[in-house]
Amino acid sequence: MPIPELIRRLQLLFNRDQASRDLEEEMRLHLEMRAGQVGEASARKRFGNTTAMQQRSRDAWGFTRIDDFAHDIRFATRRIWKQRSVSLTVIAVMGIGIGATTAMFSAVDAALLRPLPFEKPEQLMVVPIRVADESSPRESEINFKAIGRMPELFSHVAAYGVGGLNMSDGTHAARLKVGVVTTDFFATLGANPSIGRVFLPEEGVPGGTRVVVLSDALWKSQFGSKPIAGLKISLNNRTFDVVGVMPPSFTFPERSDVWIPMSVPLTTESFEAFRDFVRQSTIVRVVDNVSVDQARLQLLNRIINAPGQRWPRHLEDNAPWIAQMRSQGGVGESLQTVLSSDRKVALYVLLGATGMLLLIGCANVTNLLLAQASVRRREIALRQVLGATRARIVRQLLTESVMLSLAGAVVGTMLALTALQAIQTLMPSKLLGVTDVHVDLRVLGFSVTLALVAGLLFGMWPALGSARNSAAEAINSGDGHGSTAARSGRLRRLVVGTELALTVVLLIGAGILLRSFSLIVNRETGLQSENVGTMEVAFPMSTKIPDRQRAIDAIVKRIAAMPGVEGAGASKTLPLATAGQLINSIVALGSTEVKKPGTRDAVTMSEDATSGYFTALRIPLLEGRYFNEGEDLAESSSAIVSASIAKRYWAGQSAIGQQFHWNGDTSNFTIVGVVADVPRKLDAEAWDQIYRPLGGNAPFVATIVARSSHSATTVLSQMQAAVREIDPTQPVFSLRSMADVRDVSIAPRRSSTKFLTVFALLALTLASVGVYAVVSYGLAQRQRELGIRAALGATGGNLLALLSTEMAITALIGVAAGVAAAWASARILSGLVYDVDVRDPATFVVVPIVLLFAAMIATLLPARRAFRVNPAEVMRAD
Amino acid sequence: MSQQEIPPGTLDMLVLQTLARSTEMHGFEIAEAIERVSADVFRVEEGSLYPALQRLLIKGYVNAEWGRTAENRRARYYTLTSAGKKQLAVEVKSYETATNAIARILKPGFA
Numbered sequence: 001m002p003i004p005e006l007i008r009r010l011q012l013l014f015n016r017d018q019a020s021r022d023l024e025e026e027m028r029l030h031l032e033m034r035a036g037q038v039g040e041a042s043a044r045k046r047f048g049n050t051t052a053m054q055q056r057s058r059d060a061w062g063f064t065r066i067d068d069f070a071h072d073i074r075f076a077t078r079r080i081w082k083q084r085s086v087s088l089t090v091i092a093v094m095g096i097g098i099g100a101t102t103a104m105f106s107a108v109d110a111a112l113l114r115p116l117p118f119e120k121p122e123q124l125m126v127v128p129i130r131v132a133d134e135s136s137p138r139e140s141e142i143n144f145k146a147i148g149r150m151p152e153l154f155s156h157v158a159a160y161g162v163g164g165l166n167m168s169d170g171t172h173a174a175r176l177k178v179g180v181v182t183t184d185f186f187a188t189l190g191a192n193p194s195i196g197r198v199f200l201p202e203e204g205v206p207g208g209t210r211v212v213v214l215s216d217a218l219w220k221s222q223f224g225s226k227p228i229a230g231l232k233i234s235l236n237n238r239t240f241d242v243v244g245v246m247p248p249s250f251t252f253p254e255r256s257d258v259w260i261p262m263s264v265p266l267t268t269e270s271f272e273a274f275r276d277f278v279r280q281s282t283i284v285r286v287v288d289n290v291s292v293d294q295a296r297l298q299l300l301n302r303i304i305n306a307p308g309q310r311w312p313r314h315l316e317d318n319a320p321w322i323a324q325m326r327s328q329g330g331v332g333e334s335l336q337t338v339l340s341s342d343r344k345v346a347l348y349v350l351l352g353a354t355g356m357l358l359l360i361g362c363a364n365v366t367n368l369l370l371a372q373a374s375v376r377r378r379e380i381a382l383r384q385v386l387g388a389t390r391a392r393i394v395r396q397l398l399t400e401s402v403m404l405s406l407a408g409a410v411v412g413t414m415l416a417l418t419a420l421q422a423i424q425t426l427m428p429s430k431l432l433g434v435t436d437v438h439v440d441l442r443v444l445g446f447s448v449t450l451a452l453v454a455g456l457l458f459g460m461w462p463a464l465g466s467a468r469n470s471a472a473e474a475i476n477s478g479d480g481h482g483s484t485a486a487r488s489g490r491l492r493r494l495v496v497g498t499e500l501a502l503t504v505v506l507l508i509g510a511g512i513l514l515r516s517f518s519l520i521v522n523r524e525t526g527l528q529s530e531n532v533g534t535m536e537v538a539f540p541m542s543t544k545i546p547d548r549q550r551a552i553d554a555i556v557k558r559i560a561a562m563p564g565v566e567g568a569g570a571s572k573t574l575p576l577a578t579a580g581q582l583i584n585s586i587v588a589l590g591s592t593e594v595k596k597p598g599t600r601d602a603v604t605m606s607e608d609a610t611s612g613y614f615t616a617l618r619i620p621l622l623e624g625r626y627f628n629e630g631e632d633l634a635e636s637s638s639a640i641v642s643a644s645i646a647k648r649y650w651a652g653q654s655a656i657g658q659q660f661h662w663n664g665d666t667s668n669f670t671i672v673g674v675v676a677d678v679p680r681k682l683d684a685e686a687w688d689q690i691y692r693p694l695g696g697n698a699p700f701v702a703t704i705v706a707r708s709s710h711s712a713t714t715v716l717s718q719m720q721a722a723v724r725e726i727d728p729t730q731p732v733f734s735l736r737s738m739a740d741v742r743d744v745s746i747a748p749r750r751s752s753t754k755f756l757t758v759f760a761l762l763a764l765t766l767a768s769v770g771v772y773a774v775v776s777y778g779l780a781q782r783q784r785e786l787g788i789r790a791a792l793g794a795t796g797g798n799l800l801a802l803l804s805t806e807m808a809i810t811a812l813i814g815v816a817a818g819v820a821a822a823w824a825s826a827r828i829l830s831g832l833v834y835d836v837d838v839r840d841p842a843t844f845v846v847v848p849i850v851l852l853f854a855a856m857i858a859t860l861l862p863a864r865r866a867f868r869v870n871p872a873e874v875m876r877a878d
Numbered sequence: 879m880s881q882q883e884i885p886p887g888t889l890d891m892l893v894l895q896t897l898a899r900s901t902e903m904h905g906f907e908i909a910e911a912i913e914r915v916s917a918d919v920f921r922v923e924e925g926s927l928y929p930a931l932q933r934l935l936i937k938g939y940v941n942a943e944w945g946r947t948a949e950n951r952r953a954r955y956y957t958l959t960s961a962g963k964k965q966l967a968v969e970v971k972s973y974e975t976a977t978n979a980i981a982r983i984l985k986p987g988f989a
Contacts, residue, residue, distance in 0.1 A: 026928070029947075034906070047925070057931075
C-alpha cells in the first residue's frame, strides 16, 4: 500500500465517527434529490437498505478486519473474565508448560544456536595439532607453523591453553586463571582490546618480553581502573608489563583473568609453571570463500598426501584413523561444535521433555475447553441464528484460546526468569564466560510463538466442535445431557490417554537417568573420599628440585603430625579433577600381551605421588608395596602400576619386578607395587595408570592430600596452618574437600537429572489432574444416564464400576502406548547414561505401575460421587 | 428501453470520466450525468455509487470538499486529481484492449 493511501486510511480511522456522519448526510441529500425526481416511495426503493449501503461504504475504508478483530478481543476478554476459575486454570497450566519450554530454549539457544560472540564465528575451526615444544621426545610432532603455511585455506592460526598462576602484590596472594595464547589469538577471534594493545609477534618467541593483557574485571578489581602505562603485575614471582585491557564481554577461554603470550615453540620456561603441560587447543579462521566443511576435507587430504611433512605419529599411516576422519568429513571441527559438544545431547533431550510437558498441558486445557464448550452450546447456537458465520465463531473462540495462552506465556516467562540461575548449570563448561543464559528478544519471540501455536492447538478442537453442531438441535436438546455427551466423553478420554502416554515416556526417561546417576554417585572409585582435604601449593620458578622436595616433605610431615590426621601425602594431580597428567604409551618388557593387529597402543597416564598419597586416599594395595621414604625424597626408577596394567601386560604372572619404559625413551622403570584402578572420571572407565615417586620429580605445583578422623573441614584448616607455620609466604590455593571434588566432577550430570526429574513429576501431576477432571466431568455430564441406570436397579457400586472401567481401559491403553514409545526411543538417552541399560527393565516395570496407581486414585476420588446419584432428583432436574 | 446495470468493474472508470468532463460534482450530479450521457442506458445503482466514491477517495483519485448547492444545501463536491487522471487513462486503455479482443472473437468467421 503506498504511503499517501496509508495516511488517508489512518486519518479515516481516527475520524471515523465524523466520516460516518458525513456519509450519512451525503446520502440523505442524494435521497432527497432523487425523491424530488421520482417521488419518495420510488426513491426509497431505489436506495434499498440504507444501513447496508452505509455499511458497504464504510467497508470500502478497509477497517472491517480491524473492527472484527477488536470486537473479538473485547468479547473474548468478557468471556474470560466471566469464567474466571477456568481461565485461571488454563493460564496456570500454560504458564508451567510454556515457562518450562522457554527456560530450556534459552539454554539451548545460548549453548547451541546463538552464534559465538566473535567476529564471523562460522569461520572458526578447531584443529587437532599442538604447538610443539623443544624438549618433547616426539619429534614428529606437527609443527604449528605448518598450518600457518596454508594461506589459501586459513587466514589466521592461533593456539590457546588454560592455566593458573599466583599473583602476589606484596600483601596477599591470589590464584588467577590464565589464558596462554599465541600472539595471533586475539586477531583470529576478531577481538580488540578496549585499552592499549594485544601481543606483538616478537613477544611470542622463546625469551620474549614478559607482557600481559588484563581482563576488564581484573583491571577494575586489582588495579582500580588505573591507566596502564607503566603498570606491572607479578605472576609466580615474575614481573610482567601490562600492555592492554580487554572489554568486559571478553573472557575467552574459560573466564580468564589475564592472558600471557605462548611462545612458539614452547619452552621449559614457558610451560613449567603449568605442571609441564598446557592443555592446548588450536583454532584457525578459514578464508572468506571457503567453508569449514571444505577446509576440513582439504586438511585431511593434505595430511594424507603430504610428503616430507612431519605429522604426529598417530596421524601417519594410520588407515583406521584416516577412514574414520573421512567418514566424519575431514579433520577438525567448527569452534561452536567443540565448545558445546559436551552438553548437546542433554540439552536437546531436556528441550524435548519440556515440549512433551507442554503437550500434556495443552491436552489438559483442551479437555477443559471441550467441557466448557458443551455448556456454551446454547449461546453459540443463538449467535449462529443471529447471523454469525461458522468461520466467525471459530475465530472468536480461537481468539479466546490464544489470549489465555499468551497470558500463560507471560506467567511462564516470569517463572523462567526466576529459574535462570538454575538453568545456567546446564550450560557447557567451556562456554561459561563466553555466552550466558539470558532471556533476550529471541527467547521472548520463541515464547510468544509457542503461546500462539499452543493456543491454536488446544483451542482448535473445541472451537471446531462448537461451530459444527446445528443450531436447532443445540437449542432444543438443552445443555448437552443427551447422546452427544457420550461421544464427547470418548473424545476426552482419548485426550487423557495421550497425556498418560506422554507422561510414561517422561517418567521412564527420568527414571533411567536417576538410576544411572545414583550408580555413578555410589560408584566404587578405588579410593575413599570422605574426610579428605586437598590443597595445592605452587613454588617460584627460581627453586630447584631438591628445594621443592624438601619443602613438600616438610609440609606433609607437619600435617601428618597434627592431631586426628590419619595420613598425608603429595602428588601432582588429583583423581576426579581435571587433567594434568602426562600421557604416553609404555613398552612393557616380558609382556604376555597378545595385541590385536591394527589396534593402537594403550594410552597410559602417569602420576607422581608419595607413599602418603595412597594411604591418605586409601587406594588399596593389591600386590607388592607402596613407595618408601627414600623414594619419596630422591630420584628412583621404581614405579607402581594400576591393576589394569598388570592385567593387560602381565596377565597370569606377578607384575612385581617387571620392567617397562616410555615409548620413545630408554630408561627403565621397575614395578614395586600394584594398586586398585582409580578412574579419572566417575562416569568413565579407569585408564591404565602408572605412579612414579614424587621425589626426583617434585613439580612446581603440587597437590597435598590429607585424611582426618574428624572431618574434611578440620583437616583443611590444619593443612593451611601447617604451611603457614613452615613458610608464611607460601601461597596455598584450591582448598577443597575430596567430596567436593567428586561432586563437581558429576555436577553436569546431576543438573540434567534434576531437571528431567522435575519435568517428569510435573507431567505426572498434570496427567493425574487430567484424569480426575475427565472422570469428574463425565459424571456430571451423564447424570441423566446414570439416574436411569440407578432407577433400573444399578447400585452405587455398579455405577462406580462403570465409570472406573472406562477410565481404566483408557489408562491401560495410554500407558501401554507410552511404554512402547519409550522402548522405541530409548536410544536417545544412551549418550547420557553410564553403566545402565537404556532399556532398564526395572524402570520399565516400575513406572507404568506407579502411573496406573496414580490414575486409579485420580479416578476413584471423583467417582465416589456415583454413590450419591439419586434417580428421582435427576429426572426432575432437566 | 429498460435500463441496464453498469457492467461490473467499470463504475470507477465511468465516475472518473464524468468528473474529468466537469470541474466538480456531488454524488447525485455524478449519478445523473452518467445516466444522461449514456442516453439512459445505464442506471446507477445508488448502492454501489457511494462505496465506489469512498474507494476512489482513499486511493487519492478524487478529492472531496464540502460546499453548497444552488438551493443552499450542504453537499460534498468531488473533483478529479492528477493521479485520478492518470488512473483514468490506464483504465480506459485496458477497457479498450478488452473490448477489441471481445470484438475480434465475436466477428463472424472467427475460427
